[in-house]
Amino acid sequence: MLVDYHTHHVRCGHAVGDLEEYIQAAIEKGVQELGLSDHQPILHLPPEQIFPGSAMPLEELPAYVKEALALQAKYAGQIDVKVGLEADWIEGYGETVRDLLAQYPFDYVIGSVHFLSGWDITNSAELAGWDTRDAGEVCTEYFRQVRLAAQSGLFDTLGHLDVIKRFGHVPTALYEHLLEETVLLVRDAGVCVEVNASGLRYPCAEQFPSRRLLEMMNSHDIPLTVGSDAHQPKFVAEGLDTVYDLLREVGYTHIHGFTARKRYEIALT
Ligand SMILES: [Zn+2]
């Protein structure tokens, strides 16, 4: 069963297409469960420090959820639409995010580390940030934040776990150790990890997480979700055939979906 649990839409300011266009694209591609998971409004920066087009403004969030719920009802019987959010893990803002999430009937919440302090490590417009920092220190801090996100209990699945490699900055000496430490902690936290196909379209040219990480995760029975991270309707489900094949090769037999933040198994067929 083909499912896609990570998509965005026009409200975030850097994606195109409205929610219904993503749903229609998903139906055309044979997707049976589609997760709407636009970016959480930025809560940790004053408005003047927010990079333009990072996420929807806070005042748009109620309209997003309302529209998503209406579409879920409209398309019931054709496709199972899940109403979600890609939330940010920012150290010190966990309670703020918890309060925000509690206000809405989300089916699931992705927890992603995009920001190290004010720097968005996933934004190609902020690549200059690497010039003044040590790549080893950046990766060490990134995975420390991922572990805190896992332990926070705020999220159902962890988004693009090794996205720090997106633009090719990976310090090999430290990396294996960081991955092992992170996998063990994620296992103990009991949270899912997302397999995100968007990495196939970036300079790193592979899904997040890497095959090596997926093998480690399989040996510890860490549950998975899958998503395209589409920012255009045409990218819905893009790369998920490759991801499904890889997961079977690595030894996974099922992935997971969510309704009302309750997890269930989906066979990898
Ligand atoms: Zn985005």
Ligand SMILES: [Zn+2]
């Ligand atoms: Zn993300």
